[in-house]
Amino acid sequence: MDTKETKGFGYCKITGLTLNGENAMGKFHYISDVPNPESFGIFWKDEVSKDVRPDRTIGLIQLPEPLNPGESIILKIEFETKFPRVFARTGYWQTFFMAGQWFPKMAVFQGEKGWNCHLFHYRSEFFADFAHYKVALTVPKDYVVGSTGYLKNETTTGNTKTLTFEVDNVHDFAWTAWNHWKVATDQWKHVKLFLLYPPGHEKTVHRQFEALKAAFSGYAELCGEDYPYKKFTLVDPPMQASGAGGMEYPMLVTGMFPSTLTPAGIRIPETVIVHEFGHNYFYGMLASNEFEDAWMDEGMNSFGTAYAMNRHYKYDLDFPFLKMDGFDEARMGFGTYKGPDFPGKAAWEFSPGGGYSNLSYNKPTIYFRTLENMLGKEKFLQIFHTYFARFKFKHPAPEDFLGIVKEVGGDQAEDFIRRMLYTRDKIDYAVTEATSGKIPRFVGLKAFQPVPDAKKNKKKDKTRYQNTITVENRGNFQFPVTVVATLKDGSKQEFKWDGKNGWHRFEFESASPMTVAIVDPDRIYACDVSLKNNAVTLEPRTGGSMNKLALTISQIIQMVFNVTSLAI
Amino acid sequence: MNALKSVLRKHKLVTILYLQELALFFIIFIPLTIWFHSQTSRNYFGTTFTVDIFPEVLAKGGAPVVAAIFIILTFLLFILFRIYLMGGIFDSLMGKYSGFPHLMSESARHFPRFLLLFFVYGIPLLILSAIFSKLTGSVASHSPDQSMPVTMMIINRVIALLLSILFSFWHTCARFKTIISGKTKISFCIKGKHFLWFAGYQIVSVIFLFVFAGLSVILLTKSGTGLMIAGFLSMQIGLYGRNLFKLASYKVVS
Numbered sequence: 001m002d003t004k005e006t007k008g009f010g011y012c013k014i015t016g017l018t019l020n021g022e023n024a025m026g027k028f029h030y031i032s033d034v035p036n037p038e039s040f041g042i043f044w045k046d047e048v049s050k051d052v053r054p055d056r057t058i059g060l061i062q063l064p065e066p067l068n069p070g071e072s073i074i075l076k077i078e079f080e081t082k083f084p085r086v087f088a089r090t091g092y093w094q095t096f097f098m099a100g101q102w103f104p105k106m107a108v109f110q111g112e113k114g115w116n117c118h119l120f121h122y123r124s125e126f127f128a129d130f131a132h133y134k135v136a137l138t139v140p141k142d143y144v145v146g147s148t149g150y151l152k153n154e155t156t157t158g159n160t161k162t163l164t165f166e167v168d169n170v171h172d173f174a175w176t177a178w179n180h181w182k183v184a185t186d187q188w189k190h191v192k193l194f195l196l197y198p199p200g201h202e203k204t205v206h207r208q209f210e211a212l213k214a215a216f217s218g219y220a221e222l223c224g225e226d227y228p229y230k231k232f233t234l235v236d237p238p239m240q241a242s243g244a245g246g247m248e249y250p251m252l253v254t255g256m257f258p259s260t261l262t263p264a265g266i267r268i269p270e271t272v273i274v275h276e277f278g279h280n281y282f283y284g285m286l287a288s289n290e291f292e293d294a295w296m297d298e299g300m301n302s303f304g305t306a307y308a309m310n311r312h313y314k315y316d317l318d319f320p321f322l323k324m325d326g327f328d329e330a331r332m333g334f335g336t337y338k339g340p341d342f343p344g345k346a347a348w349e350f351s352p353g354g355g356y357s358n359l360s361y362n363k364p365t366i367y368f369r370t371l372e373n374m375l376g377k378e379k380f381l382q383i384f385h386t387y388f389a390r391f392k393f394k395h396p397a398p399e400d401f402l403g404i405v406k407e408v409g410g411d412q413a414e415d416f417i418r419r420m421l422y423t424r425d426k427i428d429y430a431v432t433e434a435t436s437g438k439i440p441r442f443v444g445l446k447a448f449q450p451v452p453d454a455k456k457n458k459k460k461d462k463t464r465y466q467n468t469i470t471v472e473n474r475g476n477f478q479f480p481v482t483v484v485a486t487l488k489d490g491s492k493q494e495f496k497w498d499g500k501n502g503w504h505r506f507e508f509e510s511a512s513p514m515t516v517a518i519v520d521p522d523r524i525y526a527c528d529v530s531l532k533n534n535a536v537t538l539e540p541r542t543g544g545s546m547n548k549l550a551l552t553i554s555q556i557i558q559m560v561f562n563v564t565s566l567a568i
Numbered sequence: 569m570n571a572l573k574s575v576l577r578k579h580k581l582v583t584i585l586y587l588q589e590l591a592l593f594f595i596i597f598i599p600l601t602i603w604f605h606s607q608t609s610r611n612y613f614g615t616t617f618t619v620d621i622f623p624e625v626l627a628k629g630g631a632p633v634v635a636a637i638f639i640i641l642t643f644l645l646f647i648l649f650r651i652y653l654m655g656g657i658f659d660s661l662m663g664k665y666s667g668f669p670h671l672m673s674e675s676a677r678h679f680p681r682f683l684l685l686f687f688v689y690g691i692p693l694l695i696l697s698a699i700f701s702k703l704t705g706s707v708a709s710h711s712p713d714q715s716m717p718v719t720m721m722i723i724n725r726v727i728a729l730l731l732s733i734l735f736s737f738w739h740t741c742a743r744f745k746t747i748i749s750g751k752t753k754i755s756f757c758i759k760g761k762h763f764l765w766f767a768g769y770q771i772v773s774v775i776f777l778f779v780f781a782g783l784s785v786i787l788l789t790k791s792g793t794g795l796m797i798a799g800f801l802s803m804q805i806g807l808y809g810r811n812l813f814k815l816a817s818y819k820v821v822s
């Protein structure tokens with residue numbers, strides 16, 4: 001961390017080091033202090049940018065002699081950490097503490113690829129190895145502590161108490177301590193749930209537990225297995241320390257409740273809780289390298305969030321006049337992206353114009369949703385079930401996942417996901433033209449028809465209509481699509497198009513005029529970048545809603561103007 | 569109650585004020601409706617009304633900027649015209665209503681002085697409200713209790729309301745004195761009984777507006793053209809009542 005020890009800044013520095021019991025401080029160097037740090041190959045050269053320089057967030061310990069397979073050493077590291085004022089993720093506010101990234105963490109050894117370690121900065125993601133943790137925290141007696149792991153021991157001496165936590169098979173350890181914490185508990189199957197919330201949030205406890213349990217159930221369904229640990233802590237930080245909110249750690253996550261007045265129809269707190277819990281599957285147990293493949297954590301997890309939210313609540317934004325689910329949000333977010341990037345890149349390889357989060361979160365969400373619609377739910381879930389069962393606790397890489405998509409979903413599914421990750425290929429179907437016109441009657445022809453038939457037809461033989469629909473594939477995938485024409489009498493005509501050859505025209509006759517021509521009416525292609533061009537309406541049906549929207553906006557303005565002129 | 573009765577007898581004044589609000593409604597509503605229909609009638613959004621309409625249609629091509637500029641300009645015109653109308657309305661509140669042309673000519677006569685008074689009372693009110701909101705905000709941000717922001721917000725709103733009633737009372741006194749003397753007069757009059765009646769009518773006027781606006785929201789969230797019209801009418805009744813009680817509060821001071 002930064003060397004500035006001024007007020008408000010934090011740091012973590014190594015104060016002592018022993019190697020197999022002997023002082024080894026002389027063998028320790030921060031990477032910023034060694035010449036030519038890139039030569040060690042522990043972080044990626046292009047990770048270093050104008051804002052991110054080799055700094056004291058990586059340290060090196062050079063062993064006197066190489067360590068052979070099967071051999072071991074014992075390293076003891078003494079360190080001192082000063083917490084910053086909460087700005088992002090970690091720090092303090094008054095007596096509140098949220099401790100994340102607070103101790104020197106071992107880099108991940110990847111066999112022939114060597115050590116994998118990245119600089120720690122504002123936009124960092126995380127990657128670490130699984131380990132057994134035993135952490136003893138000494139805090140003032142009246143403090144309430146929440147943390148990763150299970151409480152094994154608690155002793156009190158004078159005005160302080162020491163809590164010892166232990167757990168196996170996690171790759172990080174976070175804790176929080178505050179003398180104002182209030183604690184609520186609940187249960188999901190075998191898991192004991194803790195909620196630490198600030199005073200004043202009593203009425204939000206129910207909402208927070210409901211969301212947490214929705215997350216447990218949703219991710220169990222998506223990944224095929226229940227959350228395996230026996231304890232889970234949800235931290236609802238005070239708003240003054242909101243920078244600590246919305247962050248994931250093993251067995252502990254921080255949520256976010258912006259205000260006690262947040263209406264039930266605005267499910268932002270719920271979405272954050274579900275999302276952060278979900279990381280315990282992708283970041284916590286699968287533990288892919290988030291630095292290099294953010295989509296494997298954030299992307300899959302954002303899909304998981306939308307999936308779990310949709311499963312339990314249906315909508316994230318739920319008002320009688322406005323409803324929106326996570327897939328809508330992702331599609332609308334991704335729709336605004338016009339840049340040159342795609343998700344399958346390391347965080348620092350994205351163009352500086354932005355798009356990292358849009359591509360890492362939103363794009364995978366709607367493409368996975370599309371895949372779910374294309375394969376059917378059962379087969380789609382089978383992909384995630386197989387992936388989780390085979391790779392949990394194993395740090396899977398992109399090819400591991402793509403291999404399973406191919407194995408379970410087939411070549412087309414794999415091609416789709418691969419192109420989502422490594423190309424800018426998109427889906428965009430459009431109805432470019434729709435016409436419906438009366439067919440002129442040829443009286444002369446009728447004269448040739450035999451009399452009984454003519455009589456029979458007399459009743460039915462009203463005006464007939466000639467209809468045309470032109471559809472266009474403006475995207476890069478050639479998937480089959482459904483086209484539906486709705487007629488004035490309410491009946492529908494369905495057509496199939498293979499999506500090939502750029503465009504296609506359907507022509508048909510009907511007894512009633514066509515009012516709407518729509519492509520992909522069931523929204524199978526959830527990632528279609530433009531919904532506007534998916535239909536041509538010959539007789540609009542939503543005029544009433546438009547009027548109402550305009551009326552509502554006008555009335556809001558009337559109200560605001562009137563209230564503003566209170567003193568005039 | 570005399571003030572209210574007197575204003576009811578001069579209900580044309582209330583109607584004039586209300587018509588300004590109705591005009592505002594149509595100035596916003598007509599272009600908005602035409603724009604919505606022109607943008608959506610032929611495409612997907614003519615079939616189904618989904619949230620995608622915001623990014624794909626309504627937020628396209630600088631539309632939000634145009635809308636914001638339009639609304640700000642409308643707001644300035646609205647306030648200026650209101651200050652203008654108040655000249656004639658105050659004049660008629662003191663004497664009798666002698667037709668719209670007369671009211672307009674009185675408005676024109678008092679406008680410069682009324683505009684000056686608006687700034688004299690409006691600016692300190694804004695500054696004081698900002699100071700109080702900073703103070704209450706600071707109390708909230710130092711408390712671990714998360715219900716504090718809400719408590720402080722309520723306190724802040726109440727202070728803002730009381731302050732604006734007080735300033736409005738002085739503003740009203742000053743406007744009457746200005747009309748009587750024919751010169752710009754600043755006043756910080758303290759007449760306890762008058763102030764209580766004034767504050768009472770003001771508070772009733774605000775409550776009246778919020779009740780009917782709330783009813784309007786409830787009606788608008790239901791579907792059906794009839795309920796939509798009922799929602800519209802409810803809001804307009806709220807605005808009419810608001811102006812009625814507001815003028816009654818002014819009448820108290822005259």
Ligand SMILES: [Zn+2]
Nearest residue numbers: 275279298301
């Ligand atoms: Zn996340």
